[in-house]
Amino acid sequence: MGKENSEKKMVSVEDRTMCEATQQMLTKARRDGVKLDLDRGYEMKPCPIGAESACCKHCYMGPCRLNPRDPYKKVGVCGATIDTIMARNFGRNVAAGSASHNDHGRHILELFRGIIDGKVKDFTIEDTLKLERVAKSLGIDVEGKEVLEVAKELCDELEKTFSNVDGEMPFTKLAPEATRELWRKDGVMPRGAMLEIMEMMSRTHIGCDQDYDNLMKQITRTALADGWGGSMVATELSDIMFGTPSPTLADVNMGVLKEDHVNIIVHGHEPAMFEGMLAAVNDSFFIEEAKAKGAKGINLVGMCCSGAEMMSRHGVPHAGNFGSTEAIIVTGAVDAMVVDIQCIKQGLAEVAKCYDTHLITTNPRAKIEGATHVEFDEIDPRKCTDEILSKAIARYGTRSMPIEIPKKIQAGVHGFSHEYIEYMLGGTFRGSYSPLNDNIINGRIRGVAGVVGCTNPKVKQDSVHVALVKELIRNDVLVLQTGCSQIALAKAGLLVPEAAPLAGPGLAEVCETVGMPPVLGLGSCVDNTRILIAASAMVKAGGLGNSIADLPVAGCAPEWMSEKALAIGHYFVASGVYTVFGVGFPTIKETKFHDLMFNGLEKKGYGKWGMASDPIEIARMMIAHIDKKRKQLGIDK
Ligand code: XCC
Ligand code: SF4
Missing domain, CATH: 1.20.1270.30 (Substrate Binding Domain Of Dnak; Chain:A; Domain 2)
Structure with a gap:
């Protein structure tokens, strides 16, 4: 009876994610009786009081819960409003x-x-x-x-x-x-x-x-x-x-796994261990070892942010974003998943156990119960990477699971560093300002948007990212991307110059002239700072005001989930950018604090926060802000 109930409640895989490879693996996981984050996310009923930040547990006189529907009726025991x-x-x-x-x-x-x-x-x-x-x-x-x-x-x-x-x-x-x-x-x-x-x-x-x-x-x-x-x-x-990234062709999605190779996934955030792995997999000793076990070679791929960084720098294939890290293990083809810090779900340990995959932690700051810890030390990287390779190769030799790799793979151009964007759109001066600024002033490019951040199982994976970015470029807004959002759009095939016709006529013309995609991938989440530097360069190039707050730009994390995303969102707001978050936001609308974040800061000369969950609505808000800035700059003809 319990089983019947939970089966009735099961939402279709198409409603959990728009990534077809992830759908296929979610279906397989359900069949195998393995629970993934995508289903846990649906089943979890988040605390409605915490969701709006109406509770406090900063001391043990509480925890104190206020009423989000009547927020000023009560205060905490200490009197906190x-x-x-x-x-x-x-x-x-x-x-x-x-x-x-x-x-x-x-x-x-x-x-x-x-x-x-x-x-x-x-x-x-x-x-x-x-x-x-x-x-x-x-x-x-x-x-x-x-x-x-x-x-x-x-x-x-x-x-x-x-x-x-x-x-x-x-x-x-x-x-x-x-x-x-x-x-x-x-x-x-x-x-x-x-x-x-x-x-x-x-x-x-x-x-x-x-x-x-x-x-x-x-x-x-x-x-x-x-x-x-x-x-x-x-x-x-x-x-x-x-090395500073410059445009590189790279493959994205689960199809980058190879059934006849030893597959090693690196997932996390710091580049050093991944760089060490990249050096080690090319060692002929290990390639021979792998061949001795019947493999054709060793296949190193990335996921999440360290994946995005290595893809930008070296064209290393990328297997998927945050919403796919558990799902990919269901392929049975992952011989080792090697992780360092941040966004590494503890749930990976259980899924890895079910599919006989090595989950290997490498950083003393992030161990996981049930995972194998092989510590990475920059002074002696090979000690760690060699042990990982031996383990992965041995697992290949004893593979017993049936393997099912989704045949999804999508090529794209990644690795647009801020230097490269400046060079591409600003290197040669034409007229009074840089070509990027010129194109904004003449209206071919309406404005610039940063679309970044996580995926969140509260919403259908990738769907908000993809719909939002398509709507923005259709309206001649050039989109800069990082992190898991960039991977969503890469899978959807928008990070190629051939996607230019999806853009409005002005942006399409610029893309065709320069030979660039309408959506530029900048790398990992720390690489959001490339957007800050590019925005500062736009101000310095002239013609678009004196501060970042004057620019016709906006940002969005449509499927955010992490505290890092909130810090990023707020540094964009504090730097002058209108920043819209999807999914939801931990404030109550009818309060003074919410009003400060969503209105007051802008009046003081900063950017401001915005929130909406529908991608078209988010696009409308961002474009309205861009148009407002264009008007203030007197370039709204
Ligand atoms: Fe993490 Fe950086 Fe979010 Fe992806 S986008 S889920 S923070 S991996 Ni950074
Ligand atoms: Fe928070 Fe004050 Fe309640 Fe302590 S008493 S939990 S600080 S509101």
Whole structure:
């Protein structure tokens, strides 16, 4: 009877995801009696009070629950109002998101220092031109200096991103002067990330900061310490160490798995371990080992953000986004899934067990009960990668499961770094401004949108991303993408120049002239900072106002789920961008805090938040904002 009930409730796989490969694997998982996140997400009934952030558990006089339908009727035991409670909850979310990216960035900085000190021998400084450019942009004199000397000075300067206790975070120098003036005037200029995150946590302790407007200042500072801090350090130093991406053809979707190869998936966020794996799989010793077990070779593919990063840099195939990480194991073809940090579902352990796949954690900061831990150390990468390869090859040799790989595969062009976008659309000056700005001013391109972020089993995987992006380009809005969103559109076949006819006439003309897709993939989530740098470059190129807030641009994370997404959303808002989130939002509409986020911030010169779940509605809101900015700039002819 229970079984009958749950079967009746089962939603069709087509309603859970629009990714056909994932549908096929979800069907197989149901048949095999294995529960995936896509079904757990449907069955979970989220707490309606928590969903709107109307509860507080910051002390044990509570937890206190307020009524989202009548938010001002009650206060917490300590007297905290709904605005205080929502602001504190949001602040802690942003602190966690900012901490994640800063931890990632600091780890990349340590690797960079290891190379400079000579302790790390397996990695090197790949892009010395970018090293010089970044150093110069921070005011470091590079004239007549050796590469390592410049690198050391840059490393010392960027260390301040994390350790400063006063002054201004180094990369904030890259923002337009008017934007920085606003941050200074309001006292939200980030100092050091560790300080900002610590202060965010301390101010949200019971009985501390209980003024939502004052809390918003620290929330803003903590978010800016992500975008112009740890995330930007991660992107820029990764480019310097592993190479700056330029357009690369890469295959996406589960069809990149090969039945007759040893399949190894890397999924997570930091590039070092993946780079180490890439070097190791080309070792002839292991290729011979694999052949001895009857395999044709070793097939290394990525997923989620580290996958997006490796695809951008090296054209490594990408097997799918966040919503497909459990599903892909159902193929039975994954010999090892190797993970590091962030967005790694604990549920993977159970699914991996069912399909006899090795789930291997590699980072001391992220172990999973039931997974095998093989620690990655930059000083001796081969120790870890060789052990992983041996395990994966052995598993290939004893494969006993029937294998079913969805035959879905889609080629696309990835790897549009901000440098490349500038070169492609701004390198040669024509008329008074850069060609990108010219095309915005003359109206061929109506505006620029960043569509980014996760997938969330609360909504049909990929569907909001794809419908939204199609609607935006149809209206001549150039779309920049990162993370799991980029993978959704890649699977849908939009990251190719041949997708230009799907764009409106103006954007299509620009795409055809330049030979670029209407949707540009920039990489992983930390690479959202490429959008900040591109936006700053647009301001500097002239003709579109003085600050990022003046630009006809908008952002969206239509299927967001993580705290990192909230931190990213807020650093875009704090940098001047109108940012719309789908799925839902942890505030109550009829409150002062919500009004501050969705209206008040814009009046103070920042961007603002927006929320809608329907993709066409989201597009309409973003385009209306772009049109409003065009009008303010006097280019709305
Ligand atoms: Fe995670 Fe970065 Fe979200 Fe994807 S988009 S689900 S945060 S992997 Ni970054
Ligand atoms: Fe309740 Fe205040 Fe304690 Fe929060 S801090 S749990 S609102 S008493």
